[in-house]
Amino acid sequence: MKKVAIIGVGHTKFGRLQDKGLMDLLSDASLKAIEDSNTSDKDFDSVYVGAMSPAAFNNISGIASALVDRISLLPAAADHIKNGPASGGSAIKAGFQAIASGMSDLVLVVGGEKMTHITTPGFVTSNVATLTHPEAEKKHGVSLPAFAGLLTRTYLEKYNAKLEWISDIAIKNHKNGALNPNAHFQRTLEDFMRSASEKGKGNWDNIHEFLRDDDRNPIIADPLRLFHVCPISDGAAALVLCNAEKAKQYSDTPILISGVGQATETHIVFEREDLTTLKALKIASNKAYKMAKKTPEDIDVAELHDAFEILEAVQSEDIGFFAKGEGAKAAHEGLTEIGGKIPINPSGGLKARGHPLGATGVAQVVELVWQLRGEAGKRQVNGAKTGITCNFGGFGNNIISILVEKM
């Protein structure tokens, strides 16, 4: 198997980007990555685009071949990879295999989604709910936030954890996001609190009191409130992958993709052995660790899929950083902050960087590349050499984990 290196990364601002269409975002991120990789004059063999719902959200299909034409990479092979909110991770895996097989030497991977222009109430949540089981779940009105609420309540009871610890994850991720110029939200939750206070909308003694305010932080899916849940965002992120033997021709700081794992779990959430364990993540991350010959102790920084803040806690356990039931407490104790035992989501995560569905899995790896190159600015994890991701599809029935390290 040929080794695969990342030689270029690109990332648009995430947020409410009213002047950009999906193809603009995919193009912008791609061109940034190509520029960063010093391959502007080279022929790309193939292009993989991860996006969940461009047909529903943007009334366009065939986006991969359209992108190849738009950014002048004709006649590169082009495919669109769909795996719900894990479409970005799946696109990276497809690009990885294209190079690992020897079929390609130079591959562009880009993930993106354009969602904030949709004004029909419930349209996005309803579209994402097509990931649930049509008969056992969807037709009864279950949505992904509902599952996250259920998971939160179960976790809190089972492990004697506190909702404030879950809030602490949001507080941390907003703090990190405030250091990330590409993040959707660049204010801490304390900033939000101060701003609300200045507008005379309340008076709070501390951030947790603010986060219990029904007006300022309304319940989304009990017990989860607005600030426990990621936003809907626009954005795109891209990687240039290269046969690692040739990587040094283009980059002084190539980053190796040394582990890739992916696994599925029962579609129907009710059928799982344990609601609070993400079996697919355990299997996927174990595959990635085994392939890279690493263990969780080797990891310096991680980007996890906190579409709901409970997920970061659970994932931090199932990816091997903390014992079962200890993830939320570890976050509360600061172990996952930048400078902590194992920094998680220095980018701000889905909570603060934002969550343009198909972009997320790629953006996670872009952040790790910046961290491993030492280019993460104010949110730099000192001396980071190895990182891992969890990109979460469906309600955890399809998970991809990617392990990267310095070459």
Added chain:
Amino acid sequence: MKKVAIIGVGHTKFGRLQDKGLMDLLSDASLKAIEDSNTSDKDFDSVYVGAMSPAAFNNISGIASALVDRISLLPAAADHIKNGPASGGSAIKAGFQAIASGMSDLVLVVGGEKMTHITTPGFVTSNVATLTHPEAEKKHGVSLPAFAGLLTRTYLEKYNAKLEWISDIAIKNHKNGALNPNAHFQRTLEDFMRSASEKGKGNWDNIHEFLRDDDRNPIIADPLRLFHVCPISDGAAALVLCNAEKAKQYSDTPILISGVGQATETHIVFEREDLTTLKALKIASNKAYKMAKKTPEDIDVAELHDAFEILEAVQSEDIGFFAKGEGAKAAHEGLTEIGGKIPINPSGGLKARGHPLGATGVAQVVELVWQLRGEAGKRQVNGAKTGITCNFGGFGNNIISILVEKM
């Protein structure tokens, strides 16, 4: 690069399958392929599903992971590959790369679509039209049949060809489809003519006179009439792929995928150098030939993408069987019939086998496997050892060509 073999194939009946949903069709084809491959008790590493529009047509996403659960292949990695009507071919390529890279040893590839339940007039054509360029094409009302009509008229004028020769392709494909128990239509066009005549709906001296009848064969996109155009169909087809070194453990007649090529062309049809040349097919098939160390002269049987009958003529030229402008005439002269110089679409092609979008690219390869195994029954091409496909995405802006041969 590890060699990749096909050790099992599955194919549902194509047609108007009113009792089946998309997941039923994908499951049925998959289970048939697994049974055919003698791997029922084995662990699959990964599953690739090709489908164009399950969210729009069937209100479901995450179909790959859902399928893995449904047919008990958990925790196999699962991805959904989208490339318009070439989604099946792209899924095969993804599965090929999974094995060629060494990441997987046993892979299921399945393509399918469920479309005939849609009753909103124009919904399917409009959905497929999302493949055209949104600004330069779609917003002016262009559809894929419109492009096919334009291509037909240009071809007929440029090469001094006759519309009857294009009709001859439909006549041949319906003749072949009548020999294929899985085909959507199992009647020849002469059968349709006799049936109409018996019902007192007309009186014709020959098939071409029947095909000029405005009532029996109305114009769809001038000069193309109903019988120049493929139907909307339901169906699925599947392959079990295996590391070729291990193929003989499972199958006495493994078939090698020895060439895979894919290429893109300008999104906007107007920008192409020549409307009547499919540049992406030339590049894709040349890649496949080169990889397999074969030439067009080595090919015994081909499955081409006759969504519109003009496409079979043009593809038969650009894939290297006939000189430019000679494809339609060659069909008229019988060179592409079973028993002819180069049999094309012995399955009946998209015209008669039907065209459940994501299924088509996989069904093409299933047909070639049956031909190379000598299991094609009444439509067997004698002594076939090597076959090639053209799976056509967008209006030819993304084409995949797969070359298979006996091991």
